[in-house]
Amino acid sequence: MSPYVADPVYLNGQFLPLAEAGISPLDRGFLYGDGVYELIPVYSRRAFRIDEHLNRLAATLAGIKLANPLDQAGWKAVVEKLIADAPWDDQSIYLQVTRGADNKRDHAFPTTPVPATAFAFAGPLVTTPPDVRARGVSAISVADQRWARCDLKVISLLANVLARQQAVEDGCAEALLIRDGWLKEGAASNIFVVKNGVLLAPPKTQLMLPGITYDIILELAESRGLPLEIREIHETELRSADEVWMTSSTKEVLAITQIDGQPVGNGQPGPVGEQMWQWYQDFKQSVMRKG
Structure with missing residues (x-):
C-alpha cells in the first residue's frame, strides 16, 4: 500500500496487493491510451x-466500441470491497478499462477478440485546504487542443496533462480551455461564471466532459432559486466576470480569483461562490454521507 493507493487493488477479477499487480506491455491502454476511466467519490x-x-462509464465504453467487462452489479461489488478494505472514510475510487493486450502492435482493434483489462483501486479523497479556499486560486487560459469527443472519459489525456503542466509551471492551479473563443472547461475541472448575480454554465456538448459535481451545482442552483443560464460562454464574458469557479469532486467549489495575471472581480472569492460552497457542504452532510 502507498499513501495514495490502498491494498488490495482489483485487476481482472482478482484482488491483490498493488506491488503484485501487473499488465502486459502490449496492453492497448499502454500503447495507445485505448481505454476509459471513472472516478467515484466516497463519503463516510x-x-x-x-x-x-x-452509467457514464458504460456510455464511454460504448462510445469507443469496447464491451463492458462487468455489469452494474459486478462493478458495485468491486467498489464495495475496495471501500471496505481501504483505511479512509472519504475515498476516491478509480476504475479503468482498456481494450486489453494483443500479440502485436496494430492501430486497428484486435482481429481475434482479447479480454479487456479492468483495473480499480481506492485512494484518499483530499479536498481543498481551508486557507487555499479562503483566498482562491489562479488560473491561466490556453487554447483547447483536445480532440472532438471531450464528452468521453477516456484515458488518453495528453492535451489535458500538457495544459495542466503549463498552469503548474506558471504557478497556477488550473488551465481554462478556450476553443474558438468559447470557454469549455478546465484541464481537470468544470468551470462556472457569475455575472450580475447570474450563474453561467457551459452546456453539455461533445466538447466538454460533464462532471457529476457539475450536475450537483446545477441542481443546487435550481432548487435554491439562484438565477441560472446554461449556454455557451464567450472568452470576453470569462474575463469580465464577477466570479469564476472551478468544480470537481475534490475541488468541490473553488474560486478562481486571477486569470492570466488579472484579477477576477475584486480579486477575492465572491459571495455567490461562498453561498454555493455552503449549499454544497450542507448537501454533502445531508445526502452524500447517507448514500
Missing part, C-alpha cells in the same frame, strides 16, 4: 451516485 464509506458514475 458510501459511494456517491454510483449508478450515475457507472
